[in-house]
Amino acid sequence: MFKLNLKIALRNLWKNKGFSLINIGGLAIGLASCMILLLYIAYEWSYDKQYTNADKTYVVYQNAPANGKIFSWAWTPNIMANEIAVKIPGVKYASHASYTSSKLISVGNNKISSRLNFADPNFIKIFDYKFIKGNPDQVLKDVNTIILTKSLSEKLFGNEDPINKTIKLENQEVLKVEAVIEDVPVNSSITFECLAPWSLFIKREPWAREPNWGNNMCLTVVQLKDNKFLAEANADMKGIYKRNQQGNTAEALLFPLTKWHLYDDFQNGKSVGGKIEQLKIFLLLAFCILLIACVNFMNLSTARSERRSKEVGIRKAIGSSRKSLIGQFLLESVFITLISTIIAFILVEVSLPYFNNLLNIGLQIDYKSISFWGTLLMLMIFTGFMAGSYPALYLSSFEPIKVLKGLKIKSDASVSIRKVLVVVQFVFAACLIVCTSVIYQQLRYVKNKPIGYNKSNLVQIAVQGKMGNNSKLDLLKTQMINSGAVTGVTFFSKDITESGNNTTDVHWQGKPAGESILFNNRGIGSDFIKTIGTELVAGRELSTITKKDSNSIMLNEAAVKMMNLKNPIGAKIGYWGVEKTNIGVVKDFVVESAYQKVAPMIFYPSYMDDVQVIIARLNPNQNISSSLETIDNLVRQIEPDYPVNRKFVDEAFEGKFQNEKLLGTLSNWFGGFAIFISCLGLLGLALFMAEQRKKEISIRKVLGASTANILTLLNKDFIKLVAIANVIAFPLAYIIINRWLSAFEYRISISALPFIIAISLSVLIAILTVSIQSVKVAKANPVDALKYE
Amino acid sequence: MIELKNIEKYYATKGVKHYVLRHVSTSIKQGEFVSIMGPSGAGKSTLLNILGMLEEPTYGSYEFMGEDVTTLNERKRIELYRNHIGFVFQAYHLIDEMTVYENIEAPLLYKKIGGSERKSRIADLLDRFNIVAKKDLFPNQLSGGQQQLVGIARALAAQPSIILADEPTGNLQSAQAEEIMNLFQKLNKEEGITIIQVTHSEKNAQYGNRILHIADGVIKEDLVV
Numbered sequence A: 001m002f003k004l005n006l007k008i009a010l011r012n013l014w015k016n017k018g019f020s021l022i023n024i025g026g027l028a029i030g031l032a033s034c035m036i037l038l039l040y041i042a043y044e045w046s047y048d049k050q051y052t053n054a055d056k057t058y059v060v061y062q063n064a065p066a067n068g069k070i071f072s073w074a075w076t077p078n079i080m081a082n083e084i085a086v087k088i089p090g091v092k093y094a095s096h097a098s099y100t101s102s103k104l105i106s107v108g109n110n111k112i113s114s115r116l117n118f119a120d121p122n123f124i125k126i127f128d129y130k131f132i133k134g135n136p137d138q139v140l141k142d143v144n145t146i147i148l149t150k151s152l153s154e155k156l157f158g159n160e161d162p163i164n165k166t167i168k169l170e171n172q173e174v175l176k177v178e179a180v181i182e183d184v185p186v187n188s189s190i191t192f193e194c195l196a197p198w199s200l201f202i203k204r205e206p207w208a209r210e211p212n213w214g215n216n217m218c219l220t221v222v223q224l225k226d227n228k229f230l231a232e233a234n235a236d237m238k239g240i241y242k243r244n245q246q247g248n249t250a251e252a253l254l255f256p257l258t259k260w261h262l263y264d265d266f267q268n269g270k271s272v273g274g275k276i277e278q279l280k281i282f283l284l285l286a287f288c289i290l291l292i293a294c295v296n297f298m299n300l301s302t303a304r305s306e307r308r309s310k311e312v313g314i315r316k317a318i319g320s321s322r323k324s325l326i327g328q329f330l331l332e333s334v335f336i337t338l339i340s341t342i343i344a345f346i347l348v349e350v351s352l353p354y355f356n357n358l359l360n361i362g363l364q365i366d367y368k369s370i371s372f373w374g375t376l377l378m379l380m381i382f383t384g385f386m387a388g389s390y391p392a393l394y395l396s397s398f399e400p401i402k403v404l405k406g407l408k409i410k411s412d413a414s415v416s417i418r419k420v421l422v423v424v425q426f427v428f429a430a431c432l433i434v435c436t437s438v439i440y441q442q443l444r445y446v447k448n449k450p451i452g453y454n455k456s457n458l459v460q461i462a463v464q465g466k467m468g469n470n471s472k473l474d475l476l477k478t479q480m481i482n483s484g485a486v487t488g489v490t491f492f493s494k495d496i497t498e499s500g501n502n503t504t505d506v507h508w509q510g511k512p513a514g515e516s517i518l519f520n521n522r523g524i525g526s527d528f529i530k531t532i533g534t535e536l537v538a539g540r541e542l543s544t545i546t547k548k549d550s551n552s553i554m555l556n557e558a559a560v561k562m563m564n565l566k567n568p569i570g571a572k573i574g575y576w577g578v579e580k581t582n583i584g585v586v587k588d589f590v591v592e593s594a595y596q597k598v599a600p601m602i603f604y605p606s607y608m609d610d611v612q613v614i615i616a617r618l619n620p621n622q623n624i625s626s627s628l629e630t631i632d633n634l635v636r637q638i639e640p641d642y643p644v645n646r647k648f649v650d651e652a653f654e655g656k657f658q659n660e661k662l663l664g665t666l667s668n669w670f671g672g673f674a675i676f677i678s679c680l681g682l683l684g685l686a687l688f689m690a691e692q693r694k695k696e697i698s699i700r701k702v703l704g705a706s707t708a709n710i711l712t713l714l715n716k717d718f719i720k721l722v723a724i725a726n727v728i729a730f731p732l733a734y735i736i737i738n739r740w741l742s743a744f745e746y747r748i749s750i751s752a753l754p755f756i757i758a759i760s761l762s763v764l765i766a767i768l769t770v771s772i773q774s775v776k777v778a779k780a781n782p783v784d785a786l787k788y789e
Numbered sequence B: 001m002i003e004l005k006n007i008e009k010y011y012a013t014k015g016v017k018h019y020v021l022r023h024v025s026t027s028i029k030q031g032e033f034v035s036i037m038g039p040s041g042a043g044k045s046t047l048l049n050i051l052g053m054l055e056e057p058t059y060g061s062y063e064f065m066g067e068d069v070t071t072l073n074e075r076k077r078i079e080l081y082r083n084h085i086g087f088v089f090q091a092y093h094l095i096d097e098m099t100v101y102e103n104i105e106a107p108l109l110y111k112k113i114g115g116s117e118r119k120s121r122i123a124d125l126l127d128r129f130n131i132v133a134k135k136d137l138f139p140n141q142l143s144g145g146q147q148q149l150v151g152i153a154r155a156l157a158a159q160p161s162i163i164l165a166d167e168p169t170g171n172l173q174s175a176q177a178e179e180i181m182n183l184f185q186k187l188n189k190e191e192g193i194t195i196i197q198v199t200h201s202e203k204n205a206q207y208g209n210r211i212l213h214i215a216d217g218v219i220k221e222d223l224v225v
């Protein structure tokens, strides 16, 4: 029977090519969308879980109360790890590492800017990287050594064995290669291309040698012997700052490594979510799209039920039980699911590179993974049964005798269920349209919100190697301005689009006692205000030409407000133990999140010792590409050993919207697919309805109805359904999107526009879909239909 | 073989009982060839369907080969049905998506008959009805008479002990009808298959050996031919 039923299923597919195409196409697109989303979710979900003892590994967070809030981050003092290893119960390993940064690594003339991290030997006990060459017990001990990842080793040494060969770091230290490890998985929070000993870090940065509980400068990771020690350890961690440094108000906590990536949003010292929220949305989206595709299938199958009722009747009359009929219809739907899955595979493989490019990640199907095939099988069975169950139950329930007697099957129930299904589909579709529009509105709003400086035509060049020297920087500045390529050049102690570098070591008259307030601190060069295009609200600008401002600072507006200074100019501010004078107030500008209020900032004159970037404003009267070439050449003349690391500030600034852009893009694409699949379903239904009403339409035409009349008639029902769907969708969408928006300090208020877009778009799409099909019927010669009755 | 006692059947439409069969009692023995006659709407088909277990009577008892059909559960009833009853319809009711061969094969598959046995039985039937050349055609490629032959072949495939035929020749020309009737007679005489047919034609009724006349759901006459 199985073979015969399969044959029949194939014949049915072939005979009704239109239906089959819609069915399989819809299901394939649905499955493909679902697969891509699930791949993405799995990718994000598996972050940091690759290590053997990942579940026992914790990242040390500090909760620092400041400005009436609690700031939480995974930056800790250099001696935290030792203290933990000795004093905290249940700890197996404690290790500290720097955060990864780009450094120049060279072998002979082969110079590569690589991502380097520094760590102590415990680091590779906590994270069991796969060693290809070298002894894990011996590495990270001697100062002048380094571990390379496989791909960096290949870039530097080709196929040669790198062990015991040497590389040069930043053209300064000569390091011996001790080991080669597999590349760090891309979905890790801690990534690097090479790993060097902590002792080397100290050698390069002597200030980092002194134990200092007040300077949070590295990452501390801890592995517990067993998770049962967690509560005890955490209780002990809490007071670790206070115990070691008087007056330190920070508290430490152990945060699970496996949650680091997805739950990194802290409020009041507790994780309240993070990227996980987005993943949940995507999971819901994946499920809904699949559901919509299944609904399509159900719709079309039941719509065709009248045609199949005869078969059901006969089968029952020649001895089929209901069970075997249900089996037959389920077989058909599983079979169609199988075909769709194969097509979905092709779609996924074809579109993955595109999505990877779009999302800037490396998703791929792991054909060797059991869990992949397991999930796929589950997905197929779920889809097959989900899509096939209702048609199977419905069709198999026909009483043979009624069918064979030629009585009309009462199709009221099935019609209304079909209507419900169409409504369900369009509720999803309308919800998605509303949400996507709001996401875009919000994104546009924050993007267009003034950020306090003019980020267009502004380039930023990283200071590397020999450039980081007072006279060289001055020379570069002069040369750049003289070349005419730029109209202004200044220096900054941090990438202007990045957060970081802050201190609570700021004191002023009237500061509430015992309160800790966090200030961003940045060193600036001369011409800062003019170059970045911000404004000086009061006072004058810091100059670094001479040392006369070495005891002066500037504040931003937020800092003035925070300090509650009546006369900010001339105010005495204690900063890192030295009394400074404020000489200017700078307008607030965004360096951190564009969604949040600008935090207080202190500017100090940087005498080039801690300059990280050169910021230059391009000359608007020059051709941009030739200006850039000029700049690159000048930089290369001063530091020929490094590739020029230059970027546009506005492009870098875009990085702040990465998450929202991702959400917007994905919901746009997959929302589009959901709508498309719904339309396929509608098309199928219209196809069927128009055929069923052929005779009625013909009679109406004979009676004098115009094509337009007929179209209105056919469209009316569908429009009603779509309208109902919108009415249901609106409050739903409002709740969802309102929740999403509430996470932003700066947000748009929800307007009527997204809802208007949703209803007009969905109605328009519905009319188009239905009309494409019904125009044919409406225009057909009525005699043709009536003749054959 | 068949024992009907006081069978009643009504359809309730909007709460009004509409009787189709009243107090029908009769018995049919193995090997009989019975023709049911009567005006349109008399309840002939309903009676045949009840005999064929496609419908349940509202009241009354129905014994088929010693088993009380009305109290059997569905699984047992289908079992009984698969093994003993072959149906032939006025409108042939072949499955459009199946070839001639597959149509005849279908009941054997439901009966879970083995592959080789199936093949030989179907080959036998195709041969006997002279439709070997048509075995790969679909029903819509056949004439009405040919379709009905396939219908009968399908009914016979499961080697039933009784064939129920509802106006099997109703849609056929007289020459084809005669062929079918001869076939029924032969099956009845040579293989001892019990046949119950509904017919409007006196001539067709003459092929059998008993005629039940029904009017308004009541058996009016029970004649031996």
Ligand SMILES: Nc1ncnc2c1ncn2[C@@H]1O[C@H](COP(=O)(O)OP(=O)(O)O)[C@@H](O)[C@H]1O
Pocket (backbone or CB within 6 Å): A402, A405, A407, B011, B020, B038, B039, B040, B041, B042, B043, B044, B045, B046, B047
């Ligand atoms: N499923 C049904 N629901 C309601 N009435 C029915 C049904 N089946 C048959 N009838 C009615 O029962 C009566 C007998 O039908 P039937 O047995 O087919 O008559 P015959 O075959 O003698 O022409 C007819 O009036 C018919 O309308």
Ligand SMILES: [Mg+2]
Pocket (backbone or CB within 6 Å): B044, B045, B046
């Ligand atoms: Mg009848």
